[in-house]
Amino acid sequence: MDLKKKAGAVREAAYLLSTTGSDQRNRALEKIAEALAENRVEIIQANRADLERGERQGLPAPLYKRLKFDEGKLQDAIEGIKSLIGLKDPIGDTSLARELDQGLELYRVSCPIGVIGIIFESRPDALVQISTLCLKSGNGVILKGGSEARETNRVLTRIIREASSGAGIPGDWICGLETREGVEAMLVLDDCIDLIIPRGSNSFVRYIMDHTRIPVMGHADGICHCYVDEDADVKMAVHITSDSKTQYVAVCNALETLLVHRDIAHLFLPELKRVMDEKGVTLLGCPKTCQIISVGAATEEDWGTEYLDLRLSVKVVENRDEAVRHINTYGSGHTDVIVTSSRDAAADFLARVDSGNVFWNCSTRFSDGYRYGFGAEVGISTGKLHARGPVGLEGLVTYKYKLLGTGQVVADYAERRKSFTHAPLNRDCPV
Amino acid sequence: MDLKKKAGAVREAAYLLSTTGSDQRNRALEKIAEALAENRVEIIQANRADLERGERQGLPAPLYKRLKFDEGKLQDAIEGIKSLIGLKDPIGDTSLARELDQGLELYRVSCPIGVIGIIFESRPDALVQISTLCLKSGNGVILKGGSEARETNRVLTRIIREASSGAGIPGDWICGLETREGVEAMLVLDDCIDLIIPRGSNSFVRYIMDHTRIPVMGHADGICHCYVDEDADVKMAVHITSDSKTQYVAVCNALETLLVHRDIAHLFLPELKRVMDEKGVTLLGCPKTCQIISVGAATEEDWGTEYLDLRLSVKVVENRDEAVRHINTYGSGHTDVIVTSSRDAAADFLARVDSGNVFWNCSTRFSDGYRYGFGAEVGISTGKLHARGPVGLEGLVTYKYKLLGTGQVVADYAERRKSFTHAPLNRDCPV
Numbered sequence: 001m002d003l004k005k006k007a008g009a010v011r012e013a014a015y016l017l018s019t020t021g022s023d024q025r026n027r028a029l030e031k032i033a034e035a036l037a038e039n040r041v042e043i044i045q046a047n048r049a050d051l052e053r054g055e056r057q058g059l060p061a062p063l064y065k066r067l068k069f070d071e072g073k074l075q076d077a078i079e080g081i082k083s084l085i086g087l088k089d090p091i092g093d094t095s096l097a098r099e100l101d102q103g104l105e106l107y108r109v110s111c112p113i114g115v116i117g118i119i120f121e122s123r124p125d126a127l128v129q130i131s132t133l134c135l136k137s138g139n140g141v142i143l144k145g146g147s148e149a150r151e152t153n154r155v156l157t158r159i160i161r162e163a164s165s166g167a168g169i170p171g172d173w174i175c176g177l178e179t180r181e182g183v184e185a186m187l188v189l190d191d192c193i194d195l196i197i198p199r200g201s202n203s204f205v206r207y208i209m210d211h212t213r214i215p216v217m218g219h220a221d222g223i224c225h226c227y228v229d230e231d232a233d234v235k236m237a238v239h240i241t242s243d244s245k246t247q248y249v250a251v252c253n254a255l256e257t258l259l260v261h262r263d264i265a266h267l268f269l270p271e272l273k274r275v276m277d278e279k280g281v282t283l284l285g286c287p288k289t290c291q292i293i294s295v296g297a298a299t300e301e302d303w304g305t306e307y308l309d310l311r312l313s314v315k316v317v318e319n320r321d322e323a324v325r326h327i328n329t330y331g332s333g334h335t336d337v338i339v340t341s342s343r344d345a346a347a348d349f350l351a352r353v354d355s356g357n358v359f360w361n362c363s364t365r366f367s368d369g370y371r372y373g374f375g376a377e378v379g380i381s382t383g384k385l386h387a388r389g390p391v392g393l394e395g396l397v398t399y400k401y402k403l404l405g406t407g408q409v410v411a412d413y414a415e416r417r418k419s420f421t422h423a424p425l426n427r428d429c430p431v
Numbered sequence: 432m433d434l435k436k437k438a439g440a441v442r443e444a445a446y447l448l449s450t451t452g453s454d455q456r457n458r459a460l461e462k463i464a465e466a467l468a469e470n471r472v473e474i475i476q477a478n479r480a481d482l483e484r485g486e487r488q489g490l491p492a493p494l495y496k497r498l499k500f501d502e503g504k505l506q507d508a509i510e511g512i513k514s515l516i517g518l519k520d521p522i523g524d525t526s527l528a529r530e531l532d533q534g535l536e537l538y539r540v541s542c543p544i545g546v547i548g549i550i551f552e553s554r555p556d557a558l559v560q561i562s563t564l565c566l567k568s569g570n571g572v573i574l575k576g577g578s579e580a581r582e583t584n585r586v587l588t589r590i591i592r593e594a595s596s597g598a599g600i601p602g603d604w605i606c607g608l609e610t611r612e613g614v615e616a617m618l619v620l621d622d623c624i625d626l627i628i629p630r631g632s633n634s635f636v637r638y639i640m641d642h643t644r645i646p647v648m649g650h651a652d653g654i655c656h657c658y659v660d661e662d663a664d665v666k667m668a669v670h671i672t673s674d675s676k677t678q679y680v681a682v683c684n685a686l687e688t689l690l691v692h693r694d695i696a697h698l699f700l701p702e703l704k705r706v707m708d709e710k711g712v713t714l715l716g717c718p719k720t721c722q723i724i725s726v727g728a729a730t731e732e733d734w735g736t737e738y739l740d741l742r743l744s745v746k747v748v749e750n751r752d753e754a755v756r757h758i759n760t761y762g763s764g765h766t767d768v769i770v771t772s773s774r775d776a777a778a779d780f781l782a783r784v785d786s787g788n789v790f791w792n793c794s795t796r797f798s799d800g801y802r803y804g805f806g807a808e809v810g811i812s813t814g815k816l817h818a819r820g821p822v823g824l825e826g827l828v829t830y831k832y833k834l835l836g837t838g839q840v841v842a843d844y845a846e847r848r849k850s851f852t853h854a855p856l857n858r859d860c861p862v
Binding site: 350 | 844
């Protein structure tokens with residue numbers, strides 16, 4: 001069956017899925033969790049085949065690590081599904097209710113987006129996580145995983161499909177592309193796919209955006225900043241910088257550039273240097289930084305680099321204005337922090353920094369769906385439209401306007417025989 | 432000054448604009464309304480120059496009509512600004528407030544998108560309407576109008592810019608491109624423009640989408656359907672069909688295809704034919720329709736055609752399933768109606784039809800921001816992401832997460848010395 005036909009079948013199934021109730025979708029999620037547990041031997045065998053092939057072909061160590069799907073990771077995936085079941089249904093939520101006239105009622109009601117295309121790296125846990133998020137939110141899903149994980153992905157997709165069928169969900173809601181079916185073939189299916197979510201590097205996301213007219217929700221990398229203002233508590237600033245940089249260096253919400261107000265630099269930087277030396281972090285400074293502490297020189301390139309490593313670029317700035325300008329120029333719109341004891345300074349920074357997450361006196365590492373209390377998360381969006389920052393189930397739904405009338409026509413209003421009341425209604429959509 | 436520099440200046444001004452209060456933006460809108468009134472002679476003269484050139488160059492009649500900006504249209508534009516001033520500020524609205532832990536508070540707050548690129552046809556009133564919507568919502572705007580309206584657009588842009596400057600808004604928030612600066616140059620400015628709103632035909636919107644990686648909010652055409660179910664009130668169905676088709680034929684929410692359940696076709700179609708004949712509407716029917724009433728035959732192409740004219744295609748369907756499938760296949764996701772006395776049938780249709788506006792027992796023509804009570808409107812979006820259906824000020828804002836801490840770091844939570852409370856807060860963001 002060609003890809004176009006497959007995708008059409010997903011679209012058809014998604015229409016049916018959009019009419020299922022919360023109970024039925026939750027029952028399907030329970031069945032998936034059970035089936036994953038029951039088939040753990042087959043899953044781990046398939047993963048072992050992928051791992052062995054990866055080893056033979058010299059897969060780099062970080063990819064190999066991400067590819068591995070052992071008992072522990074499977075158990076985490078199952079636990080994730082169980083907590084997803086407990087989350088509120090994102091579908092059918094009335095966000096606007098208004099009487100336009102007597103017997104003519106307008107409701108804005110959340111509904112699934114339709115069909116989501118997911119393109120992801122080697123991690124098989126991402127397949128389980130994202131496809132179950134799509135099911136919970138009533139969306140069909142077309143999955144394109146990395147070829148290095150093909151056996152694992154094939155087994156997981158089949159198990160998820162069969163288990164959800166067992167709960168009366170049309171099995172075609174999920175479809176995994178074969179290795180030979182390229183990403184490019186997916187990018188032209190704008191009749192069948194409503195949204196593409198790529199999980200990969202910045203350049204990968206950019207490539208996808210450049211090659212499709214389907215909207216892309218970008219989960220790109222992060223160049224996160226911490227700005228230490230003139231009246232910051234030095235101890236707090238060091239503590240926050242240290243956690244932001246070192247608590248987990250390989251993630252998108254880790255700190256990459258530190259900006260320091262010139263009036264506090266002499267006090268703060270030596271203190272910072274001491275702690276960073278202890279943690280094994282290499283500092284790279286602007287000329288002014290290098291005058292105060294003995295560190296290597298940062299180049300222009302450093303301000304736009306996501307190290308994901310024990311490195312931190314440091315710049316002394318004249319004032320908050322320069323800090324904001326630097327962040328809006330070199331940042332990636334992910335997460336930026338100000339450390340200051342001034343509420344006015346914080347308010348100004350939070351208003352002017354053009355990022356999805358703007359923090360006052362806390363670590364960049366809080367920028368995360370679980371820490372925000374969203375339960376499951378699709379990823380972090382650095383785009384500004386639809387969903388921004390950590391994206392939970394809300395990012396996988398849209399809405400439609402339902403207008404319930406009793407025979408009204410526009411001519412009566414245009415010719416002023418009737419007029420609109422536009423009165424708020426205090427109820428959910430009744431149909 | 433080259434376009435890249437101009438756009439950079441708009442971005443800078445937009446950052447400043449994003450920190451202005453509602454009062455200041457409303458004051459600027461008042462000044463714009465005053466300035467448009469004071470400069471009416473100059474505006475109408477500029478428009479006359481455009482009209483004369485258009486006449487010499489043989490501008491088609493509908494374009495000429497849209498280009499015309501006379502006293503009446505100017506007064507409408509001024510009234511539009513005054514009603515915009517009365518609308519609630521879309522910026523600074525807190526849509527989520529949650530305590531993550533003591534002294535660590537998360538707020539999701541609405542904010543401007545940034546810089547909006549508008550590409551529009553000849554209508555100068557669109558320039559005034561959209562740029563003031565952008566100002567109200569704190570966004571910078573880059574305008575590219577049609578060359579046939581260049582004199583009018585230049586004068587309007589200058590007046591709006593100067594008037595807003597007079598209220599302390601940085602004048603660079605608005606920038607009109609010159610005729611020689613093509614649309615293509617705008618489409619590559621993904622560093623400076625956050626969203627493009629094209630106002631034009633379907634094929635024009637599609638062209639824009641294919642040539643930029645900037646998100647596009649498509650205000651495309653509408654192929655709207657009315658489905659007359661088996662137990663519809665025949666008189667109501669005729670009344671709704673007639674209004675949907677004839678109240679104003681040249682607009683995107685006018686009816687283009689009528690679907691009729693086979694069990695009511697014999698009763699309904701002759702009645703419809705009588706009224707459509709009176710209104711001068713040409714019907715084009717499927718074979719079954721042609722067996723019941725004497726009309727021309729519809730071709731496959733008719734089901735996908737937006738007539739914007741006194742023509743209506745008619746198809747007899749087996750059941751609601753076929754109607755829904757037809758709409759989801761040939762429709763444009765704009766507005767679709769069911770006429771039925773069955774609540775269950777209505778609920779099913781409203782759930783399964785994949786359009787931004789789904790109506791029960793009323794005319795397609797209600798699909799409009801003013802009738803919905805949104806005040807001003809950007810247009811109707813047939814996309815599913817960000818904003819769908821009639822788009823008001825809400826479609827011109829995004830949000831950011833503001834996290835207010837007192838020195839918290841993630842290590843304390845990762846190492847279980849502290850835990851999250853995730854308690855709802857009942858207040859707006861205090862900074």
